[in-house]
Amino acid sequence: MPEISFKVSSRTMRMIGRQNVSSQFVAINELVKNAYDADSPNVTIDFTEGTLNGRGQIIISDSGSGMDLETIVNKWLTIGTDNKEREPMSPNGRVRTGAKGIGRFALDRLGEVSTIETFYDPDSSGIQLSIDWRKYNDSTEGFEGIKHSYEYIDNHLKITGTKIIIDNLRDTWNQEDMQELYEDLSFLIPPLQPEHMQFDMEITSGDFPEINGKIEPATHDNAEILLESTVSQSGEITHELHHKSGLSVTSVLQWRNLFDPPLLFDIGPSCGTAKVSLRIFIGPEGRKLSTVNVRDTAFRKYLKSFRGIRIYRDGFLVKPYGLKNNDWLGLAPRKIRQNQGVIQAGLGDYRLSNHQIIGKVDISRLYNPLLEDRTNREGLIDNNAFKDLRKYLMECIGFVEMQRQIIEASKIDSEEEDNPRDVIEKAKKRSRKTKNHTTSNSKTTKANDNGTDKPKSDVDPSTSESSDPLKDTQSFPTGNSNADNNNIEDASELNSQLDKVIEASERLINENDMLRTLSTIGISAVTLSHELKADILNLNIARKIIIMEISKTNFEVDMLNKQTDSIYHSVGRMSAWTELILRRTQVSRRKMANDFISNTINDIMQNFINSSAGQNITINYQEIGEARKIKFRPIDLESLIVNLLSNAIKSLKKSSNQPKFINIIVDYSTDVIIRVEDSGLGIRRYGNLLNSEEMKTIFLPLTSYSEEDGTGMGLSIVKSICDDNKWSIEAVAENEYSGATFITTIREIE
Numbered sequence: 001m002p003e004i005s006f007k008v009s010s011r012t013m014r015m016i017g018r019q020n021v022s023s024q025f026v027a028i029n030e031l032v033k034n035a036y037d038a039d040s041p042n043v044t045i046d047f048t049e050g051t052l053n054g055r056g057q058i059i060i061s062d063s064g065s066g067m068d069l070e071t072i073v074n075k076w077l078t079i080g081t082d083n084k085e086r087e088p089m090s091p092n093g094r095v096r097t098g099a100k101g102i103g104r105f106a107l108d109r110l111g112e113v114s115t116i117e118t119f120y121d122p123d124s125s126g127i128q129l130s131i132d133w134r135k136y137n138d139s140t141e142g143f144e145g146i147k148h149s150y151e152y153i154d155n156h157l158k159i160t161g162t163k164i165i166i167d168n169l170r171d172t173w174n175q176e177d178m179q180e181l182y183e184d185l186s187f188l189i190p191p192l193q194p195e196h197m198q199f200d201m202e203i204t205s206g207d208f209p210e211i212n213g214k215i216e217p218a219t220h221d222n223a224e225i226l227l228e229s230t231v232s233q234s235g236e237i238t239h240e241l242h243h244k245s246g247l248s249v250t251s252v253l254q255w256r257n258l259f260d261p262p263l264l265f266d267i268g269p270s271c272g273t274a275k276v277s278l279r280i281f282i283g284p285e286g287r288k289l290s291t292v293n294v295r296d297t298a299f300r301k302y303l304k305s306f307r308g309i310r311i312y313r314d315g316f317l318v319k320p321y322g323l324k325n326n327d328w329l330g331l332a333p334r335k336i337r338q339n340q341g342v343i344q345a346g347l348g349d350y351r352l353s354n355h356q357i358i359g360k361v362d363i364s365r366l367y368n369p370l371l372e373d374r375t376n377r378e379g380l381i382d383n384n385a386f387k388d389l390r391k392y393l394m395e396c397i398g399f400v401e402m403q404r405q406i407i408e409a410s411k412i413d414s415e416e417e418d419n420p421r422d423v424i425e426k427a428k429k430r431s432r433k434t435k436n437h438t439t440s441n442s443k444t445t446k447a448n449d450n451g452t453d454k455p456k457s458d459v460d461p462s463t464s465e466s467s468d469p470l471k472d473t474q475s476f477p478t479g480n481s482n483a484d485n486n487n488i489e490d491a492s493e494l495n496s497q498l499d500k501v502i503e504a505s506e507r508l509i510n511e512n513d514m515l516r517t518l519s520t521i522g523i524s525a526v527t528l529s530h531e532l533k534a535d536i537l538n539l540n541i542a543r544k545i546i547i548m549e550i551s552k553t554n555f556e557v558d559m560l561n562k563q564t565d566s567i568y569h570s571v572g573r574m575s576a577w578t579e580l581i582l583r584r585t586q587v588s589r590r591k592m593a594n595d596f597i598s599n600t601i602n603d604i605m606q607n608f609i610n611s612s613a614g615q616n617i618t619i620n621y622q623e624i625g626e627a628r629k630i631k632f633r634p635i636d637l638e639s640l641i642v643n644l645l646s647n648a649i650k651s652l653k654k655s656s657n658q659p660k661f662i663n664i665i666v667d668y669s670t671d672v673i674i675r676v677e678d679s680g681l682g683i684r685r686y687g688n689l690l691n692s693e694e695m696k697t698i699f700l701p702l703t704s705y706s707e708e709d710g711t712g713m714g715l716s717i718v719k720s721i722c723d724d725n726k727w728s729i730e731a732v733a734e735n736e737y738s739g740a741t742f743i744t745t746i747r748e749i750e
Helices: 012-016 024-037 069-076 103-110 133-137 175-188 297-306 331-337 384-414 420-449 469-473 481-550 557-584 597-611 634-654 714-725
Strands: 042-047 058-062 111-119 126-132 150-153 161-169 200-205 225-231 236-243 248-254 274-280 308-313 316-318 357-363 593-595 617-624 630-632 660-667 672-678 728-732 741-746
Touching: 012 133, 024 042, 024 058, 024 103, 024 161, 024 175, 024 316, 042 175, 069 126, 103 111, 103 133, 103 161, 111 133, 126 133, 175 200, 225 384, 236 384, 274 384, 357 384, 481 557, 593 597, 597 617, 597 634, 597 660, 597 672, 617 634, 630 634, 634 660, 634 672, 634 714, 714 728, 714 741
Parallel strands: 042 200, 308 357, 617 660
Antiparallel strands: 042 058, 058 161, 111 126, 111 161, 126 150, 225 236, 225 274, 236 248, 274 357, 308 316, 593 630, 660 672, 672 741, 728 741
């Protein structure tokens, strides 16, 4: 049977060259990669004068291994070679970046004529190869029928390496193009590259000399947070986070635990091993940036140019990930959906945006074979391996977000802020001073109007100790009765407005107190809900039994006595619960008192003991040192103790530890310290005790580690009470009884 074969037209060169390489910038990148694959420590891209008009030359030079004639014929001039797949490592240990064997056709994309001068041996001649790409425009000529001339040239400098000279340029290169190329090349080599991959690039331009020089990757020294993370083939993920404050956090977890529910077996991601480096910049768009002056134009430009997360394979950028307007992880819309601040958001709900992150993902052809190129070399195929890479990256970002919340929460603990009530009292004093000053000057002005002498101040204003701005600015009288009267009227109006602001502020503070109290009542109601349900059920059962008994001719007195006792105890517990609620809402409880705190604590203890009878929980009270009266608002101490007792009782109900008890210890030795400890489960998440960093989050609003999905408000209320009164509180995840301990230090008011 006769046979026939395909023929390849010379026009194929245009398809795999000019038409396959998407832009002149991609073409330059491909040629720079060739220099890297040749083990060159550097590459120079020189745009001679005239490239602005398309008349100059582009000269790309490296000092790599160069090529001999055999290499040129059997590899460089052979389309689609697989030598880089068969020999993925260069002699110096670099992972070669090319794979499809078509990178040299980037030359056709850049210009019509190319000259390659290459030196393989410093002691031997080099080879000069000339290629006129216009020859491939003739569709009648067979592909392999087109020939290119070469000759041997002297190597008088005794060098190795390759120089490519491109003439008859297909593009003009203006200043904007040069700037874009510079940025492209600066992204090509990632920051923090290892020494074995050190690769310097330099660019020169005859038309734009201001751009000449070494291409530097951006520095990340000003980041607030640095994350280094790796995922192994077996699925072990290791996070190492460093904060600018010096804090470091390390976390290790398994890939299977990223799924809900977790996978049954320890397996790794299909993408293979990967390394992630993230730099987090907070506040680049005008918000507070702690380590950098946000008015610094250069830094703003840096953030704008380099933000995003890029992928580097064997040290080279994989486009278009993380480049301008390429939010490939969808971080911006994710931030819009949950746009709460780092403190306002519930733990795990805070989101970073794309413009706050500069990062890179390191992959390799050797270890990530399933992360495959698209045919146009622009991006990776969206297969399962790529999806796993995305999942791993989102885990890294989520870890940073969580840790930033923890860090910011710990910073709040150390910041002293004025008590809102203190601010109101200061405003009241200021208002009273101003009113008295205004009234005094009003009388003086009237006296002056009646012809009396003006008072003479015996105090030199320049030496006055007063720093009250209201007092300093209202220097009555002026000697002009009309002006004096107008000033007094203005001051009176200001005082009136200030009174309204004070009144509104006090009302808001009182409303906040009431809401906090109601929240506390709700939390304790949840804690005692089972007891209340049981008491209601007991009452219904007792009622039915009594009705049944008294309907009999010969009813049993003992049975009636037993049921009335049951009713008595149930009503007693419900009465104690009612007392607990009613006393918390009394207005008098919101006023400052000078009392023994034991009176308040014992009152609450008795209510809880009566309300939780039958739970086999003992509540003990102990004082150390000589008790003394202190000033405090009962509602604050009550809410604090109620919330801590509610937490302890919830933990004890779930615990099998025996005996079940709660200790409340008040120590008067120095400061007044209240210690609440229990023999429950301790502070845990998924059965594991919280570490020191996680413990910093337990006082955040809407944060709950309860497996029963608690409200996440109890400890937040406790923390806000302490902050308002300038008290302090700390927690211990596990004490000597296996339970939790909370230690509150009361700041005594002078």
